[in-house]
Amino acid sequence: MSKIIVTGGLGYIGSHTVVNLLEDGFDVVIVDDLSNSQHDILRRIETITGKQPEFLQLDISVRDNVMSVLRRHSDADAIIHFAASKAVGESVENPLLYYRNNLNSMIFLLEGMQETGIPNMVFSSSCTVYGQPDKLPVTESTPFRPAESPYGNTKQICEEIIRDVCNANKNIQAIALRYFNPVGAHDSHLIGELPRGVPNNLVPYITQTAAGILPELRIFGDDYDTPDGTPVRDYIHVVDLAIAHRVALRRLLDRRQKNNYEYFNLGTGNGYTVLEVVKAFEKATGVQLRYRIVARRPGDVEKIWADTTLANRELGWKAERSLHDMMKSAWEWQLHLRDHPELLGS
Numbered sequence: 001m002s003k004i005i006v007t008g009g010l011g012y013i014g015s016h017t018v019v020n021l022l023e024d025g026f027d028v029v030i031v032d033d034l035s036n037s038q039h040d041i042l043r044r045i046e047t048i049t050g051k052q053p054e055f056l057q058l059d060i061s062v063r064d065n066v067m068s069v070l071r072r073h074s075d076a077d078a079i080i081h082f083a084a085s086k087a088v089g090e091s092v093e094n095p096l097l098y099y100r101n102n103l104n105s106m107i108f109l110l111e112g113m114q115e116t117g118i119p120n121m122v123f124s125s126s127c128t129v130y131g132q133p134d135k136l137p138v139t140e141s142t143p144f145r146p147a148e149s150p151y152g153n154t155k156q157i158c159e160e161i162i163r164d165v166c167n168a169n170k171n172i173q174a175i176a177l178r179y180f181n182p183v184g185a186h187d188s189h190l191i192g193e194l195p196r197g198v199p200n201n202l203v204p205y206i207t208q209t210a211a212g213i214l215p216e217l218r219i220f221g222d223d224y225d226t227p228d229g230t231p232v233r234d235y236i237h238v239v240d241l242a243i244a245h246r247v248a249l250r251r252l253l254d255r256r257q258k259n260n261y262e263y264f265n266l267g268t269g270n271g272y273t274v275l276e277v278v279k280a281f282e283k284a285t286g287v288q289l290r291y292r293i294v295a296r297r298p299g300d301v302e303k304i305w306a307d308t309t310l311a312n313r314e315l316g317w318k319a320e321r322s323l324h325d326m327m328k329s330a331w332e333w334q335l336h337l338r339d340h341p342e343l344l345g346s
């Protein structure tokens, strides 16, 4: 049985991936400091899968913690590295927090892999590395633009660090996955996104408005060069994303890579405007949403969606779930959270 260390495995995307790995027979060790998740998510993963992954509550931006985990599990076949700080606005206010957490954890994990011989890593990157591209959809060869935020910069730098380490050490194999906009939740409604405070991202904002927690959705600008003037994104269901991690992992374990460092766009390949998302939500749930157009949000790109040809061809993976599915599952998760507010902490 292959053993996989999953950093950030109790977080939003990590927990869905852990479920998928356990269901596929992988032995999973979760490392999470609970800075943006809850211990209860572990119990929920166990309820869904009937399996008990090992859990270590540790901060992986501390070198000794990383070394102790990797030495103890030096027989692991791979690391999936989700753990990071991810709030764009917070990264602008407190850049050092982001550089310390996201870069230290990457450096220490790679050092630990070199020392212990753990050969494989899957890394959570983001479409934010592209900024606003000239040509759409974006392919993996679209050049990076200067990052819009310290958070985005950490993703660019992490990819560069992996690339250089893989160049220097052919025993290390890595795949970076550039997620577009992950939304939705697991079919069990037991795990999903846990936004702290007022959400920044569109879909949690929509579901909290529909639930009456927030008074109205503010749509940031309707004067963009898009079909209805609101920005376009490529929303992808988190379960489709989780499956892509398992597929990428298999590629690493089976040594099917073309190079020891590869990177893939993970989206559906479809772009939707904010107003189209609002309409899809209303149609999927029957709930009318209160919204108002306000000024543009600084730093927003106008439109971006993925060319997923490379992931489709090389990974043999394709996102299956529609925007309708995403809205329905996000809403069902919101209804579950209404009954379990303790999950969101104080």
Ligand code: NAD
Binding pocket: 007, 008, 009, 010, 011, 012, 013, 014, 031, 032, 033, 034, 035, 036, 037, 058, 059, 060, 061, 081, 082, 083, 084, 085, 086, 101, 105, 124, 125, 126, 127, 179, 180, 181, 182, 194
């Ligand atoms: P999340 O915050 O839900 O999950 C991250 C998990 O990592 C949390 O459980 C948190 O407690 C843990 N963590 C953070 N710092 C840690 C540390 N130093 N040591 C141990 N654990 C730590 O976030 P997510 O949405 O699941 O994102 C996972 C990854 O995907 C992140 O790297 C994020 O930057 C990336 N990503 C997310 C999105 C998105 O929209 N959610 C988009 C693109 C990329």
Ligand code: UD1
Binding pocket: 086, 088, 089, 126, 127, 128, 148, 152, 181, 200, 201, 202, 203, 205, 217, 218, 219, 220, 221, 230, 231, 232, 233, 274, 297, 299, 300, 301
């Ligand atoms: C944002 C981050 C990105 C990060 C991603 C996932 C920025 C500039 N980018 O992407 O780096 O990887 O989150 O965490 O912050 N919108 C509204 N009203 C709202 C919220 C959002 O109209 O209340 C609009 C936005 O203007 C945008 C779209 O909805 O056009 C999606 O926004 P969001 O969910 O925040 O994701 P991104 O901005 O694409």
